[in-house]
Amino acid sequence: MEKVYRGILAHRRLVVVLFVAVALACARLVPLVKVNYDMVDYLPPEAQSTTAVQLMEEEFPQSIPNANVMVRNVDVARALVLKQQIAAVPGVEDVMWLDDVADVAVPLEAQDPVLVESYYKNGNALFQVTVTEGEEADAIAALRNLVDAEGAGNAVSGEAMDTGQMQMSMIEQVMMACAILVPVIVLLLVLSTSSWIEPVLFLGAIGVSILINMGTNFFLGGVSFVTNSVSPILQLAVSLDYAIFLLHAFAAERKTAATLEDAMARAMKASASTIAASAVTTLFGFGALAFMQFQIGADLGLNLVKGIVLSFFTVMVFLPALTLCLTRAIDRTTHRPLLPSFKNVGRPLAKVRPVALALVAVLVVPAFLAQSSVVFTYQNSLPDPNLRPGADTLAVQEEFGRQNAMVVLVPRGNVAAEAALSDDLAALDNITGVMGYAATVGAEIPPEFLDAAITEQFYSPHYARIIAYLDADYESDEAFAAVEAVEQAAGRYYDEFYTAGQSANLYDMRAIVSVDNVVVAVVAVVAIFLVVALTFRSVGLPLVLLLAIESGIWVNLAIPYFTGTTVNFIGYLVVNTVQLGATIDYGILLTTHYLAHRRLQPARQAVFAALGETFPSLLVSAGILASAGFALALSSAIAAVSSLGLLLGRGALISLVMVTCFLPALLVYGDGFIRRTTWRAGFFTGKGGGTGAEGGCGNGGDGSAGHFTSNNGGAAALAAESGEGR
Template identity: 30%
Template structure:
């Protein structure tokens, strides 16, 4: 029997007198440095861990998605203008149920006693009292931070703890605590699942302890370094740690398995050096598709994509650094403990499933093809939501429950701000009067309709006599005041002509009189000064909220859901009314924000999909050196994405748009790894045992890896989806869990079938064919891989180690799959 009759698949033969590959030399030097300097790395990681742990509570979290809108959008411009030009008082609604009106009326004074409460609005109209329930609009002082506002809201609520009461606010963010509680619960469950999965799939109990140390350090590093980013979104803050653990778990498993293999023929030191030198390239390659998918989020026009992509990519990098620099030292340190705690392998053999897959390959791909084509159509029909109130989560937060209770009794509308150039109170008054008459508009507020009394508004112009009557002044004093005002603004009509015909807006004359009182120029007596100061406070407060240096703000309350056709039509009507008087009025509301998010969605969707697919294809082209294999893999995962996003349409649910953008990129970037694991094994085995047997064996061999990382990500996604009380986070979780499950099913069923069915296409798409080189050496030979031939006697098996003797065999430098018929 000739040695030339045998093939050696993906083998590496090295002779002691032969110079090694330069890449291997570099990696071994790097690995040797990391292992030998492990104590220094222990110290560095300990310092970084403490620093990051201290920084975690200091991370600033942004809970408003509209804050991430592009600068060019109307909402972003309007919000920036309002922050710069106006003072905004946050408000909350307090509802007390089962209370008579006369008792409800007395509650107003109790609410006003709470420090930080500016005013309380309540009357006997149906807007405030209905069905034996009273609702109070509580306005807070300006300049309070969000934490203090939450304290005030809770203090007011606690005052009426003996009653059936609820509080709700659209402007005070009280979601942080409930989000944190949700994520603590989710992380606890995910941690338990990870431990159970690792115990099930690992080879040693001590391996699990090492994994947990690595995961905890990597997670803390990522969360702590978020402080350096300034502010992160509530989405990144909530899901990053869970996704980091689910996405990066493979890296630790790969290094651990490599170490176990190398220890069969080497001591612990040499084994970890060899394992790390091989794992660096393998893990880095594996992480590329994941990073590519996450980096695609950073191409979004909406800033939250950059935020989420950056935090998650940083999480992957933190995991890589921890696995490469910390884990080798831990494995070496606990090497003996790992050996002593080896346990039975609990992962079952699923060759039976591979046989079923091969037997059904004639019709299952046709079924999947029909499903995928249908899913393309159904997913395109999916209705997307751009306002958080349009979606719900399975669990409701206390705040959401209170909001629902209040809305059962009262029509709590949204607020629309119309920002226009200041200077014409007549135009503002006309807009306010006309819009207030529209169906769907509850209230209208601007300087032009703020009442001083039953007869006058702030911006109404009055004569000296009318002002004297309004403020209970004598006419002579009023005339002098008007003359002084005219002189101050270089208008001399009241001085040299008839002062009684001179008119000034109530707001302007009051501001002037108060200013002169402060200077000590005017003194109207203690009683009159007090009256002027009281009215001035009202004027000043209204002006701060409704008029800035360059712009005026008109505020309307509207009824209806933000994304309803009626509300959108109402906003269009208000815009047209404002355009009758101003060229470029700016509208700001949740409904406008939803429209801005919708307009950016289409472009972001196309960019993310294109970037993800192209980058993943390029990585796979370099990995497999084939044009056909990457296409088959990407089509498989893209098919799972189409199927995933056909479910919302079939379930008659709206899908929050971020759920699609984020999950589609993660699903392509992360679950493509499952397809890579199978395909690598399949292509390695096919030249030796044939395509059908290779597919069956590859399914069985890939199962532990896919089971570990896939199941963890799937369960983590579903836990987020069904535990989180935030509808945005919940939507992301459900989509991620469902998408991961579908990807696993397609990789373990459809992909093996199409790889076998399109075997000729796979071979033709290979860039190069295998090269055969005859190797004959005597002496010390290092062998690593599948060997079939003569090594001082017949050997047929997997060899990792050194052979002393004669080696005579064919070595194949495998660059592509060989035709099965040549076996």
Template identity: 30%
Template sequence: MTEQEQPKNDFMHKLALQIVERRNLVFLIVILGTIFTIFSRSWVKVESDLTTYLPKTSETRMGLDIMEKEFTTYGSADVMVANITPDEADQLNDELAGLRGIQMIEYDDTTAHYNNVSALYSITFDYPEDDDQCLETLESVKEYLKDYDIYVSTSLGNTQEETIEREVNVIMVYVAIIIVVVLIFTSQTYAEVPVLLLTFVVGMILNMGTNFLLGTISFVSNSVTNILQLALSLDYAIIFCNHFKEEHETLPLKEAVIESLAKSIPEISSSSLTTIGGLVAMLFMQFKIGPDMAICLIKAILFSMLSVFVVMPGLLMLFGPYMSKTKHRNFVPKISFVGRYAYKTRKIVPIVFAVMLVFAYHFQTQCPYAYGYGPIKTPVLNETQIADNMIDENFTKSNLVALVVPKNDDYRVEAAMIKELESHDEVDHTRGLSNIEAMDGYMLEDRLTSRQFSEMAGLDYELAQVVYTGYALENDEYGQVIGNFSNYSVPLIDMFLYVCDEVDSGIVSLDQDQINDLHDAQTQMLSAKAQLQGADYNRILVYLNPSLQSGDEMYEFTDQMRTIARKYYPDGDIYLAGDATNEYDFQKSFAIDNIVVSVVSVLIVLIVLLFTFQSVAMPILLILVIEGAIWVNFSVPAFIHTPLYFMGYLIVSSIQMGANIDYAIVIATRYNELRDKMDHKTAMIETLNFAFPTILTSGTIMTVAGTLIGQMTSDACIVGIGQCLGRGTIISIFLVLFVLPQILLVGGKLVDKTSFSMHHVVLHTNTASGRVRVNGMVQGEVNGSVAGTMNAVVDGNVHLTVLSGKISQEVQDENDSHADE
């Protein structure tokens, strides 16, 4: 009996046997996991705010953290009512102000609020923006205005998350249909299509069902992980299925599944390393959405592999008999002409490619990155975007930046700083406690004497003196009572709130009209104080000039604002937070992450390829081709003058390096196997014919998935990822088919000269009988126990573990055979 006919008892075959034997248990676990996923999906919190993922040390992130801790941000919404007259708009303003839950409505007759036969109401609700009552009040506003043509712009609720989820669900349907078509076209039997699809669906379900373990994931990861999981990992199922079909030609069903699974586990695990390696690069990003997405995608790939290794064997046992009955002709054409073309152009294309690399590198550095959504036009507009666009077309869009400064009891310092800020053309107006008008031309932080306060508030002067005396004593300002009391002044807001407390406690008596007026003013002042004054910091809202657009000009002025603020607050920390500073911090983070992702992804893939090919030159050649594809991919936005959201580069470059390089590996590995067995031209023709079905299947699915994401979603970030992924995959396929073959033909000698061998201990347990040659350090039995170094031919039964060296089956010559007879 030859070695190949012996039962396989190594670890992989034993593992494969156990999986196949327990397939019914696996099916039960999958069913339970599916039921569990129905519930666990709702446990996952999705974060829609990209600023959450800024580095904790970034100014914007620290400023936002302080604002969340110290200030109250009330819910708000801009409501535009179209096709109404000025009189109708004024009346509607009064009616809306009376609705329950509305704290304030900003509306006047200026073009800022009435323009082009449309009215814009800036509504502030009574509740913090994270309170569900804001949404309830907003719904009541919409219901009140249901007979009007309205457009609502607000950050309340999860409208973005819900919109993207609906869009992605539609995309998944399209992707599923196209995948079925592609698999039918590239497969050899119809029955293998449901096996591949079910395997993927199980992997997707298991991945979704465990997302709750991460606590919170970004809306980007939540939106595209399932689609990218399919595009990145369907190859694993195809590899296993191809092995099974090959083994099933000579082996019974069960044995074919076991044998193919034993071969597929190490091959698929090895194949996944480059993809995972590319994704690992995102773990090193400062912008934490990179690690968020990397973890989600790596987990998705691992669950896909688990599904292939554990679930697919059972599916093959079910569908295997039908696969034999549903064979069809191969629809994938041979591409021998590409191999012949590669051989003819082998001395020209590498030179052209080298020149192209130089230009591609240059132009990809000119890619017009955008750090905000403003400059980007998405192919699809959702309801919120339509409303925002309508409001922007008819009214001046505000550009708000929050300036957070240390709290100072002397409000005059803040007033002086605000005056200097407003002296700059870049500032439209500001809002701080020191410049909010209370009444009669007095600002909240103006200091008033008792006489001024009595005249403004309509109080008896003697009563005002009593109140001022009580305030001075309560605040340990005794010298003011004894000294020149008539000049003693107190900030208006502090005195007003003090009087309200005294009235509520019954110490100060006023008539009912005065009390009502006082409480109305108190509500407005408390609201202003909650928004603008904290325990340790004050907040000033700076509305920049709408003409100041995103870019260097805006970033320079934010730096100037910091300089101005530090002049008035030299001893404390200054923070800026807003769209402008968000974009500025995104830009600074991207400058570092760009280098980190590029270098780390290349290094990880390079290390994997060094071990795979055991050559220095081969990994470099393969990486150059895919890196070239990445550079060409991100040169396109520069040529078509279309801004690209910066995150598209960080994510897609990692995925493209990790996933698309598999196409190059397939060709390089096959060519290495064939080039010593036949002439190089024939070897390349055979290589491309062998690799084309795999590249066509995987590449088409990746391209379709990316393109659909890029054309059917309304979020600029996700659009950028999809468009770049689809375009990048097409470019990678082109270079792998029409450039890499020439590089391999020319660079073969360089690959050979830089080859090396890695000596390592590989443990193999061999069982054989008959004439067996043993050469090496072994441990086991040879008709008895043996341990040591052997160099012998054994006639008999052996069961040995090879520590180093090899065991090979000897073929007996005819004389020995006749002698034995």
């Protein structure tokens, strides 16, 4: 590999030019990447609501309305004109109003009041609009302009409005997250480095890999809105350490190497395996998301895996070349260390070690049970009356009730069964109206006698479509109970039926979450256990490390249960693996240094020395990851993204506490178990039995193992000073 390293350095200018060119090309592709805002597309193929949506797309020309347009103070004639104007808006596929289900030439007072008031009430007209997928932002903006021209108080609401709002605000929210995160990262890097320009190198290297990752999504056909919002921030926060590892190794090698090229080649060789080990643990944590039935996990997980791989190659190829090109600038901008020395941080941490052990022992079981009982939310937006989208939604609900449509597809041919089912649905709680051929036109009228424009709303060649309107929030106990009742009613008349709609989709999501949570957690734990076991050639150490990190995860996820708050299910599912994959490196870093010292001195002294050496790196890494999480939480109005950000930010800090307080206690008090379950541990026994030659500590998740400089005498002096050796 050394020939490869030296080849990269010999052609460093060409390497820099190629990476920058690829990054710029990918930056041009980023705006062209399709972003999918429809959560239904990520339901598993076997979910019945997924089948229902596919059948409707194949069988029926008209889609389910996904937007509501309310215009106040209009008569029927003006409403019919507005209907035509709405239909002419680019991006609008279809518009449904009263004239589609009733004869508006007949006095409205003589018609079914429930049916009429679903579309026209107190002089206000409510149009049900279908907006083309992918064109929501422009169409909703045009619809708002149209209704605003008719007067004040008019509104546009519905699923398409929510999607359009996310489309319009996505770039703004990502930029806001970066505006919060980047200054914090720069500050942390300035404090932890010795050159003013090094933070620019770190951010430049990872920034190039992020651009390449985002741009190459174009060739994958697109990504979900969650991936588009979260992936760049997480990639930056998680992989920034790789650049820090390499440049720290380079700084150490410069002290003894004859030339800059020699120093960088040796630094690349020394840090490659440790950066790879760090990347692999993170990669397996993210990769576990691909095992979710809810396929948004695979979308995010595989994108993050791609990002980690790209970050690894960027740091190992582009960053060394760039650093050598800018070595003079680095040397001219050096400054004294700004962070205080943490070599004696083990002294105060030693005092809290027994307390941490006892506290976690008391909390871990209740936290494990509580985190499995957290109440989830499944929507990504809730109406905020202080903003136009929320005000419009509440205005429509106040005038016409909640517009929650649920579709039931049944085999065509049995008109009597359709009529009976429609009657049963109309009698259910929270069902305010039913629209189907039997309910709207009448079972006694043969479809052949009517115009195709009327019958095709209800019949396809193979299926009949019945729409039930629920007076309940999309996500509520009442809505989910109604979904169950509708399915039970359909099951009385048909062996084959399908349901779709917001509440039906959310109902399916709820059923999937409990299974996904267990599967993803098990896959991540097993994969990381194997990686850590092979890294340290130990069975006990991966158990100790996973217990420390998993305990932090359980405490993090249990907090919403004890505070009585809800958590978006995507944030919950994703953070379970992201926190594990991203923060297990903290434990690996501390353990690597601990094992190196443990071969030379007793456990307490080894922990004291390891904490002194690794605490700055742990503080910076956790600070960056926590800042990334909180930046997402503060900047995003999307529930899945903000929930994930809050959990991740809090989880990074909890993991830091676990690694610096709880893990050292496990290493000290479990020393005998670790020694017996680690192959050729070579631990110091005080009888001359421990030698570095026997050590099997391996490489951890941090490049600092490659330039470990503490010696036995220095460590012993620290231990004696702290009293840890007693």
